[in-house]
Amino acid sequence: MKKTFKLDELDCANCGAKMEAAIKKIDGVNDCTVSFMTQKLTLDAADDKFDDILKQAVKVCRKIEPDCEIVIK
Amino acid sequence: MKRKQKKVLIRIIISAVMLAGLKIFAPEEGWYCALMYAVPYAVIGWDVIFKAVRNIAHGQVFDENFLMMIATVGAFATGEYTEAAAVMLFYQTGELFQSVAVGRSRKSISALMDIRPDHANIEIDGVLTETDPEEVEVGTEIIIKAGERIPLDGVVLEGESAVDTSALTGESLPRTVREGDDVVSGCINKSGLLRVRVTKPFGESTVARILDLVENSASKKARTENFITRFARVYTPAVCIAALALAVIPPIFAGSWLTWLHRALIFLVISCPCALVISVPLSFFGGIGGASRLGILVKGGSFLETLSRSSVVVFDKTGTLTKGVFNVTAVHPERISEARLLELAAYAESYSTHPIAKSITDACNTDIDRRRIGSCKELSGRGVKAEIDGLEVCAGNDKLMDDIGVKWHPCHHVGTTVHVAVNGEYAGHLVISDELKETSAKAIELLREAGVRKTVMLTGDSKAVGEDTAKRLGIDEVRSELLPADKVEKVEELMQQKPPKTALAFVGDGINDAPVLSRADVGIAMGAMGSDAAIEAADIVLMDDDPAKLAAAISISRRTVRIVYENIIFALGVKALVLILGAFGLASMWAAVFADVGVSVIAILNAMRCLLTGKADSKEVLFKT
Numbered sequence: 001m002k003k004t005f006k007l008d009e010l011d012c013a014n015c016g017a018k019m020e021a022a023i024k025k026i027d028g029v030n031d032c033t034v035s036f037m038t039q040k041l042t043l044d045a046a047d048d049k050f051d052d053i054l055k056q057a058v059k060v061c062r063k064i065e066p067d068c069e070i071v072i073k
Numbered sequence: 074m075k076r077k078q079k080k081v082l083i084r085i086i087i088s089a090v091m092l093a094g095l096k097i098f099a100p101e102e103g104w105y106c107a108l109m110y111a112v113p114y115a116v117i118g119w120d121v122i123f124k125a126v127r128n129i130a131h132g133q134v135f136d137e138n139f140l141m142m143i144a145t146v147g148a149f150a151t152g153e154y155t156e157a158a159a160v161m162l163f164y165q166t167g168e169l170f171q172s173v174a175v176g177r178s179r180k181s182i183s184a185l186m187d188i189r190p191d192h193a194n195i196e197i198d199g200v201l202t203e204t205d206p207e208e209v210e211v212g213t214e215i216i217i218k219a220g221e222r223i224p225l226d227g228v229v230l231e232g233e234s235a236v237d238t239s240a241l242t243g244e245s246l247p248r249t250v251r252e253g254d255d256v257v258s259g260c261i262n263k264s265g266l267l268r269v270r271v272t273k274p275f276g277e278s279t280v281a282r283i284l285d286l287v288e289n290s291a292s293k294k295a296r297t298e299n300f301i302t303r304f305a306r307v308y309t310p311a312v313c314i315a316a317l318a319l320a321v322i323p324p325i326f327a328g329s330w331l332t333w334l335h336r337a338l339i340f341l342v343i344s345c346p347c348a349l350v351i352s353v354p355l356s357f358f359g360g361i362g363g364a365s366r367l368g369i370l371v372k373g374g375s376f377l378e379t380l381s382r383s384s385v386v387v388f389d390k391t392g393t394l395t396k397g398v399f400n401v402t403a404v405h406p407e408r409i410s411e412a413r414l415l416e417l418a419a420y421a422e423s424y425s426t427h428p429i430a431k432s433i434t435d436a437c438n439t440d441i442d443r444r445r446i447g448s449c450k451e452l453s454g455r456g457v458k459a460e461i462d463g464l465e466v467c468a469g470n471d472k473l474m475d476d477i478g479v480k481w482h483p484c485h486h487v488g489t490t491v492h493v494a495v496n497g498e499y500a501g502h503l504v505i506s507d508e509l510k511e512t513s514a515k516a517i518e519l520l521r522e523a524g525v526r527k528t529v530m531l532t533g534d535s536k537a538v539g540e541d542t543a544k545r546l547g548i549d550e551v552r553s554e555l556l557p558a559d560k561v562e563k564v565e566e567l568m569q570q571k572p573p574k575t576a577l578a579f580v581g582d583g584i585n586d587a588p589v590l591s592r593a594d595v596g597i598a599m600g601a602m603g604s605d606a607a608i609e610a611a612d613i614v615l616m617d618d619d620p621a622k623l624a625a626a627i628s629i630s631r632r633t634v635r636i637v638y639e640n641i642i643f644a645l646g647v648k649a650l651v652l653i654l655g656a657f658g659l660a661s662m663w664a665a666v667f668a669d670v671g672v673s674v675i676a677i678l679n680a681m682r683c684l685l686t687g688k689a690d691s692k693e694v695l696f697k698t
Contacts (some may be wrong), residue, residue: 014345038291064131066124066128
């Protein structure tokens with residue numbers, strides 16, 4: 001499943017790159033891109049564990065850039 | 074400016090005033106002086122230090138807050154109070170500039186691509202009500218007033234108006250629509266009132282698909298972009314280690330610890346990778362934005378990058394270089410009447426969606442009575458086989474005739490020949506020809522000027538037609554009589570022959586060439602207003618039918634890539650220079666901060682050129698001849 005989320009307050013391009021690298025390492029993630037320009041996160045992960053993976057991704061982001069938040073609709 | 078940015082600005086001003094006051098009235102000596110300078114430093118830098126400490130707690134060591142903290146605290150420790158506070162001030166100013174510049178450019182690029190309609194007018198009990206386009210169902214009648222954006226795809230029931238399609242196609246000449254015409258969402262209704270029946274839900278409408286494509290374009294990152302993020306991951310630790318070495322090794326031999334420590338701190342400031350990481354995606358984003366203004370949709374930075382390297386351009390003929398509007402130009406029956414031949418051919422082709430089939434049914438000019446057709450089978454790349462009034466009718470090209478073992482003879486007219494056989498006997502043929510697009514010849518010329526080395530045309534048509542078309546357009550090479558599957562093979566063959574490190578671009582109209590579009594290095598579909606298949610399969614979509622846009626797309630891609638390289642070389646060059654000067658004690662910490670945030674701001678401004686010159690330059694390319 002592939003879903004796109006908005007990122008709030010992503011202020012630095014390098015943090016975005018770091019977040020992308022870290023999310024890619026989460027188990028079950030097929031692909032992930034963080035776009036600094038559009039302030040968006042695209043997460044492609046296994047269907048059955050998607051919510052779980054998303055929670056982990058939120059955690060990882062908080063660790064790297066506490067000001068930035070993944071907006072979950 | 075956002076609230077957050079305003080707050081930073083106020084802090085910058087307060088801190089700058091305090092620092093200037095201290096510089097004038099207070100002497101820079103003694104421990105109490107350090108305390109005084111600590112005040113403006115704290116005002117401007119408390120959040121950097123807070124973030125640095127917090128991020129270390131999270132296990133993020135080499136982040137820019139941390140580096141700035143070490144550098145300025147180090148400057149304090151070595152007694153350079155003014156410098157410590159001023160460098161922090163300068164850094165924050167640079168960061169502010171950067172965030173404002175990025176915000177601005179993001180906004181102006183997004184504005185270009187903002188074609189989202191905000192409402193649809195529905196008549197409820199005689200009253201016009203504004204509704205969210207997403208809630209409008211298929212079949213609903215909507216009213217579009219003059220000056221409004223068309224919210225959903227549909228067909229005009231009543232009214233006549235000029236429609237501005239420039240947001241989608243870049244074409245500034247308005248299109249006239251009247252009763253029965255299709256209208257496409259995202260265009261602007263210029264003059265009259267239109268009553269439109271919605272034919273597609275918002276999610277499948279043209280505007281929604283384009284928006285989706287544009288929004289996802291940033292997720293397909295270019296090679297340079299990935300390279301630079303990987304580079305940044307190595308760069309920062311490497312410079313930090315160099316800083317450590319600079320602080321420790323030379324003093325062992327030469328002494329003067331303080332001097333070397335100060336130089337090491339300069340290294341730390343330069344080690345921030347942000348200028349690099351930010352400028353590359355921004356440039357691509359700008360290039361994509363500029364292209365979209367001309368009606369060229371690029372699905373990602375990576376495709377812009379590949380397109381810039383293209384040396385071979387392969388065209389599909391029908392619908393790409395020619396109008397794809399066929400007319401029956403000759404009817405040569407054998408043993409039966411002209412009308413009968415045309416009628417049989419029209420019935421046989423009546424279920425086919427191929428443009429040639431359509432032209433035959435149009436030429437026949439009678440309503441098709443479907444009850445007369447028994448079975449009907451389409452043979453890809455050959456023709457059709459159908460049962461009409463109990464007769465077995467085969468209509469198609471030479472290959473079909475050979476397959477069913479019917480003797481045929483070629484026609485002296487140049488065009489596509491459709492042979493007809495009835496019950497295994499030759500009944501004659503029809504000649505169909507297609508018109509060239511007005512801009513095709515110019516497009517080939519412009520491509521050559523843009524540095525494309527070879528142009529190739531692929532066609533399912535006969536050799537005579539293919540060669541005739543190629544000659545008139547000035548195309549280098551023709552491969553004719555190809556089945557759709559052969560086209561993939563030919564493209565693969567051409568891909569092997571192309572010069573190394575260059576790319577092959579394939580341009581098609583998205584009908585039956587989806588496999589080729591995805592096989593080529595860059596697949597470009599044109600005339601996408603309404604064709605779902607083209608938008609799906611292609612990497613780049615030319616929204617209108619003009620092949621000359623291709624040259625504009627290539628020149629935009631080349632300029633974008635050039636700007637990307639300029640930024641990378643500029644940022645790395647300045648950083649390297651300041652590193653070297655810093656190591657020999659020739660660069661101050663001021664220079665180092667400039668090499669960090671100053672370079673970022675310049676790179677961002679340069680990246681914006683991708684967008685700003687977009688229109689002027691491509692116009693020049695388009696209208697040079």
